[in-house]
Amino acid sequence: MRDVRGAVLVGGTGSDAGKSLIVAGLCRAFARAGVRVAPFKAQNMSNNSVVTPDGGEIGRAQALQAYACGLEPSTRFNPVLLKPGGDRRSHVVVRGRPAGDVGARDYLERRSALAGVVADELTALREEFDVVICEGAGSVAEINLRDTDIANLGLAQAADLPVVLVTDIDRGGSLAHLFGTTAILDHADQRRIAGYVINKFRGDPTILEPGTRRLAELTGRPTLGVVPFADGLWIDAEDSLAVPVGRRVGPPAGAGAVGPRLTVAAIRLPRISNSTDVEALACEPGVDVTWVDDPAAVAAADLVVLPGTRATVADLDWLRRRGLADAVVARAEAGRPIIAICGGFQMLGRSIEDAVESAVGTVDGLGLLDLRVRFDAEKVLRSAHGVAGGHRVTGYEIHHGRVEESTESPWVADDVTGPEGAACGAIRGTHWHGLLASDDFRRSVLTWVAATVGTSGFIADSGIRFDDVRAAQVDLMADLVTAHVDLEALAEVVCTGVAADVPVITHRLV
Template identity: 60%
Template sequence: MSAGLHGALLVAGTTSDAGKSAVVAGLCRWLHRRGVSVAPFKAQNMSNNSVVTPDGGEIGRAQAMQAHACGLAPSVYFNPVLLKPGSDRTSQVVVRGRADGHVTAMSYRTRTAALRDVVAESLAGLRARYDVVICEGAGSPAEINLRATDITNMGLAQAADLPVVVVGDIDRGGVLAHLFGTVAVLDPGDQARIAGFVVNKFRGDPALLAPGLEQLRALTGRPTFGVLPWSDRLWLDAEDSLAAVADRVLGRPAPPHGSAWLRVAVVRLPRISNATDAEALACEPGVAVRYVTEPSRLLDADVVVLPGSKATVSDLEWLRRTGLADAVCAHAAAGKPVLGICGGYQMLGRRIADPDGVEVEGGAAVDGLGLLDLEVRFDAAKHLADPVGSALGFPVRGYEIHHGRVVSSGDPVLLDDPGEGSDAGTVLGTHWHGLLENDGFRRALLTRLAAQAGRDGFVVAPDTDFAAERTTQLDVLGDLVADHLDTAALEHVINHGAAPELPVLTTGLAESRR
């Protein structure tokens, strides 16, 4: 029974993309459906996929998804520190929803003491308000080179007295070694917080894995709380760009309602942000969405999408260097539709100015692709908004996260109210993320784009409900937890922590010779 359930749990992973976000969302959904007051928490996230909270802040998209799993609106307290990479060396720091400068990997360490206080205060507030808080780690606690300044894995577990469950991705291979090694490289105090394991993304008969899990328990003294099967239904709301794989069809497209498919090519920019905008298109039957990174992949595309970018000027240079800029312009010249979103929208214009060095140190001004009559200027202050309006005859809502401001535009607007975006016929764009999630607008837009692309046999499905698709995915995650994990054991860990006097694993040369 959930009565009396009170505590917190940290879900860590052997690697990035091991499935931490999904497991946290599944645990949150399972608890929420049982009537438990539960909230998600990720102390520090590194991702360019983000959302705007109702109070005007910015957090990682994964934590927004986890909040919805709990039946909650997103909050900056669910993800108090967000790092948004703008290059291989620098990231923008977002603290409780607000941009707070840029850091390198080395300079960030000088800020962790202050950020540790922000994290501790945020988590303490959540624990006072909710019965259970399910925390998500970042990367892997096995990155012991980062342990001294860690505020999101074992550093958080020690500071907040959290038990830890480690998730391993068996689809990558070597999961037993990953799980064992993750524990073994930790110091004894951190090892004592590891309560057990979850194996994720398993294909086949779990009975085949049972002997290995028994040996893992014998080696570590810790149980595996369950084996989660691979599910083709889980692909929405990716945490970061790792999921935006070039040349892979996004999602599991259903057959078309008409006689023709609509082929959408989303340019996979190096610093792509909010790649999840394309997911609403991929939910539509007969729409095949594919990420592309080289010009030949645009030859058979009906629609080209330039998505958001955390480094618009740099990614525009990459477009030119790879030949994709010419390919996009050729696509438009052939009368086929091009859609730009946020940074991609800015690239479609005539000129981008960055006089204050928001993206380019020392400032810059570059030519855009010239497909829209648009000039953009970067401001140091980030624009965050959660607007509503109308477009193509339908009510719409979205969210904005950008530094670029439109200073000149000669094209008709895409959104009639509030007069935002550009609609130049076959080339159109908007700063609004989430616009494609509006069902009526999306259907009208797809019908128009298919006609422009000459796909007369394409018929848009009349009943795709994107919000319902998201809810269904959350329920799938909750079902996986309920059906495949030892929930009674996990409840005990949440209430009482890791078992006392767990074995300490040793890996040092001196110990191995004894």
């Protein structure tokens, strides 16, 4: 595979088909083979983002894919990012920088103007790397959006890319989804579909084989791979808006140390951002992390995490209407541990002055921390490093809110900006995302939680490095695609591009 050159678009029959992880696995597999490979997603819709070394912002999935390639995250890999907020509007990030807010209809008009940005970035990547593996957005069959599409077949047409379709068989109906997605496209777009990958398969592949054989007869296209469902694959690279309530974060249930355990309830806010902050906690043996949205779960957990949000004021109102705000206040008054990150941290103050995200003016916070927050039009975007609890820590900041008039003790001593966050009673809060990925610091936090709630015998000295866990997850995905996808056939698709003799499916009314 060392001589392979070209690009391919990995599209989906729908959202959450597993495109992001398939692309990450392919990136790692190609990189292992000595191919200079890079990821690309023209347009992502996600509140799960990271800060690049040059101070830009991209979807976290593309950062993980870059990691799989052995590259630093770059705004080149995700030139357009949409961050949904309230009132059907989204914050637009172009080449890593804020570019205003738009509604759905406004963006349809604006998207055409972004096509040039996308084309320029992809062209530059193709000149620099042997292979560029592009990820589509949602379903490639959104024919209502085709005229202004810059992420799926619009991109494939503009850049002359072959397309591999991924479907999630765990949801059922995947063979019909592959056929129907292909058939609904116009003939020019159909000819770009080179083959299929079936994801998350459980069971005996020989039982599926008659279906894939018939699919090939009907469409003239091969199934390039059937990737099995993997219990051990848990890091969430998916840039979907939905983080399911009740979903357990971390290795399969029962994995890890035997003995006293800690329970962590991560509150699933409606407009949650950077939901992956809790993954570092979940990698520790003896720590069970679950997404929750009910007061009883907040009351019962050893630790509650109040995460970031794209709409702080709106989600604070939701917290109150659900009875979760009262549960959080009761925890604080009872001295039970709470960790609040970014928007969640801002909610705990006395007031929030917001003329930027919600434009509602000043609202009361939960009053658990003696600080005031004011939103500024200019977004803070930066990588951060400093000291917390006597340990070196790193993280990144993505927020409009600034803390003002705080009397609280800081949780972090930032090397550049000085005091950051707050440590008050059983509350720990910060604007830093990724703080808990600092290994020694994370374990000191868990030791503090265990001591605070009286869980004797809990030992937080696993020696686990979160970066090793992340690498193992990417390697697992690469192992899966290497074992279950015909990479030589895929390399041929990448090299030869769109085949001239690919058949089309003609619609007939009977």
